[in-house]
Amino acid sequence: GDSVTQMEGPVTLSEEAFLTINCTYTATGYPSLFWYVQYPGEGLQLLLKATKADDKGSNKGFEATYRKETTSFHLEKGSVQVSDSAVYFCALSSNAGGTSYGKLTFGQGTILTVHP
Amino acid sequence: EAQVTQNPRYLITVTGKKLTVTCSQNMNHEYMSWYRQDPGLGLRQIYYSMNVEVTDKGDVPEGYKVSRKEKRNFPLILESPSPNQTSLYFCASSLDRGRETQYFGPGTRLLVL
Numbered sequence: 001g002d003s004v005t006q007m008e009g010p011v012t013l014s015e016e017a018f019l020t021i022n023c024t025y026t027a028t029g030y031p032s033l034f035w036y037v038q039y040p041g042e043g044l045q046l047l048l049k050a051t052k053a054d055d056k057g058s059n060k061g062f063e064a065t066y067r068k069e070t071t072s073f074h075l076e077k078g079s080v081q082v083s084d085s086a087v088y089f090c091a092l093s094s095n096a097g098g099t100s101y102g103k104l105t106f107g108q109g110t111i112l113t114v115h116p
Numbered sequence: 117e118a119q120v121t122q123n124p125r126y127l128i129t130v131t132g133k134k135l136t137v138t139c140s141q142n143m144n145h146e147y148m149s150w151y152r153q154d155p156g157l158g159l160r161q162i163y164y165s166m167n168v169e170v171t172d173k174g175d176v177p178e179g180y181k182v183s184r185k186e187k188r189n190f191p192l193i194l195e196s197p198s199p200n201q202t203s204l205y206f207c208a209s210s211l212d213r214g215r216e217t218q219y220f221g222p223g224t225r226l227l228v229l
Contacts, residue, residue, distance in 0.1 A: 106158035
């Protein structure tokens with residue numbers, strides 16, 4: 001079945017540091033890929049997405065590129081802020097057909113803490 | 117404002133006492149689903165609904181029921197809660213299945229004693 005693997009956390013960075021959170025996936029067909037962010041005490045909200053190979057999703061200075069050859073969707077940001085402290089989830093939405101079509105499969109989440 | 121609402125936000129109950137967590141969306145979305153979030157496991161889908169009166173099991177449906185009598189509402193029912201259902205629950209909706217972004221509610225934290 002489909003699966004998503006994220007780098008283990010927690011990740012602790014100083015403000016203005018470079019961020020990478022690795023994400024790799026296993027899926028049949030050509031899934032859509034997402035990064036969701038969960039701020040403390042809140043629900044998940046979409047950060048960015050990509051729906052086909054080589055697409056780059058970007059938002060709020062974050063970006064991720066859909067790499068079909070390496071089945072990866074790594075999240076990057078050039079200069080993090082304290083306000084970026086949150087839990088980040090990589091996810092895929094299958095389009096393989098059948099009952100799994102459209103279901104979001106999540107990674108385990110990566111906790112990011114940014115210090116001033 | 118487009119949103120998904122859940123109630124209650126926090127709930128403490130005892131084993132075996134039936135409870136319902138409500139979920140409502142105001143975006144006229146067809147697809148709705150319930151997830152539970154547990155440490156180290158990410159989010160796992162419990163049930164989903166493709167439209168009114170159409171529901172199906174997700175990855176972890178045991179111990180849960182749902183109904184979809186109206187397009188906007190998708191309640192989650194625990195007929196006889198057990199301690200292993202202590203978790204953080206999220207409702208989500210999207211325009212349809214597939215590549216559409218899902219919008220999440222704020223979450224319901226449930227503790228079953």
